[in-house]
Amino acid sequence: MSLEKEITLRALGAEIIRTPTEAPSESEESNIGVAKRLQKLIPGGVILDQYNNPANPDAHEFGTGPEIIEAIENTPSTTSRLSSGKVDVLFAGAGTGGTITGISRAIKRHHPNSIVVGIDPKGSLIARPEELNKLDGESASYVVEGIGYDFIPGVLSHDQVDQWVKTDDNEAWAAARKLMRTEGLLVGGSSGSVLAGALRWLTTEEGMMSAGGVEGKNAVIILPDGIRNYMSKPWFAELARGDGQSELAKQIAELLKKP
Known part of the structure; x- marks a missing residue:
């Protein structure tokens, strides 16, 4: 923590x-x-238990999911930005599994042909089938927080996830930095993991073929966290400092040399 x-x-x-x-x-x-x-x-002690509490996926099935569907269906298709009018692909990480399970239930009820892709860090046991995890190696581990576990949470319904993509910390940090620098979104590592997995899936023949191509398709990527919780983490400090060799840094250095 x-x-x-x-x-x-x-x-x-x-x-x-x-x-x-x-x-x-x-x-x-x-x-x-x-x-x-x-x-x-402790007398009167209660465990809210997000891993097994059905209110977890319910909140996303009846809250987050309908919000996404309404936004997609109410965004018109234009010649410059084509839209199928539905959620074609959903990308989300799996921590407790409540988010991906609940949203999947909602969008598959409205858009039955939607594809749901789960993002799981290498070293986590959440993704199925088990053969997928064997590729990680026995010593695989991850630093990214909020997604991945060494057990299967009770609220995660594997039948709601069509495909899984495994990611590692390095690509998660790189994707998080890309979101910060290009989109102005201060996100954490789990958001980076989801973006990295989504970009890989969308740019591979396997992913594109299963989606019937990407033109005009609506891909929804869930960015579940903000940077507030991670600003003291070493990975964020390194990310924020950068290597000092950006084009802007070079330009400033040259400008400061001039009299």
Whole structure:
């Protein structure tokens, strides 16, 4: 958990219990294990449990999903910007799985031929089939937060996801920086992962063929986070500093040399 997340939670009156990142989710030392122990010990203790609470995907099925559908259907097709009038492809990461499951239910009910592509970091066990994860290698790991787990959350419905794309940290950081520099969107690593996976899928023959080509298609990419929670992270500091060799940096250096 980043320092920013901890400070925000403490400001809201929460008590923070740090648990080992390497602890398996089924162990008593994990965040889930500690929460279950405390629920039994604290009178009136409640676990909202985003991993198994059906309200998680419901919020996206009846909230986020209809909002996306309305925006797409109410955006007219023009000669310069063709539109099929429906959601053709949805790209989303899978953490708890509530977002991708709920939105998928909504759009597939309105647009049955929509393709839902899940983005999962290499080293995570969420993507199916299992053979896909074997490509990661036994030592695969990831730093990106918010997506990927070592277990399958109860609210994730694999039958709502048509295809999976695996991404690594380096391409996630690169895509996040691209969004910051070209779109002015200060996003975190999980948004970078989703964009990286979407661009790869959209530019490969396999992805394009399954979508019937990309011209006039509407691809929705869910960017689930902002940079507020990650500004103290080393990867963001390195991203923000850059290498000092941008074209603008060179131009400024030359201008400053002039009398």
